[in-house]
Amino acid sequence: MIYDSIPHNLVGNSWKSEPSRGAKLLDEKFPGWYRSVDPETVDIRRLTDCPLGQMAMSMMGDFDEAWTLRSEIFPQVTDDLNWCTHGFHDPENHKRCNKEWRELIIERRNRDLE
Numbered sequence: 001m002i003y004d005s006i007p008h009n010l011v012g013n014s015w016k017s018e019p020s021r022g023a024k025l026l027d028e029k030f031p032g033w034y035r036s037v038d039p040e041t042v043d044i045r046r047l048t049d050c051p052l053g054q055m056a057m058s059m060m061g062d063f064d065e066a067w068t069l070r071s072e073i074f075p076q077v078t079d080d081l082n083w084c085t086h087g088f089h090d091p092e093n094h095k096r097c098n099k100e101w102r103e104l105i106i107e108r109r110n111r112d113l114e
Contacts, residue, residue: 017085017086017089017090017096017097018086018087019087019097019100019101020100021086021087022052022086022088023051023087023101023108025086030055033055034104034105035109035112036054036055036059037051037055037058037105039102039105039109040102042054042098042101042105043094044088044089044091044094044098045089045094050088052088
């Protein structure tokens, strides 16, 4: 399922999606998270294809359980604005965000090789 709309409470508000903020949060909570995310299939319009969704599916194997954990593990991104500003959902800028997520994942994987 593609989520191609901005949550209604964000329409008309000034905000910017920052995947680097989301990656930093994942680094803090799950070091090595990027190993379980396929940079080629990252798509923040799909809950199962966003970095958090892919990571959770890899760890738990059940998306419903993983989605429930979202609010437990990441309480600061449970409201729509924080979820979007952390780069996990931004349908209007999904191409830019997907590209940034891919770059962040590849950058971290390359560091592992050094």
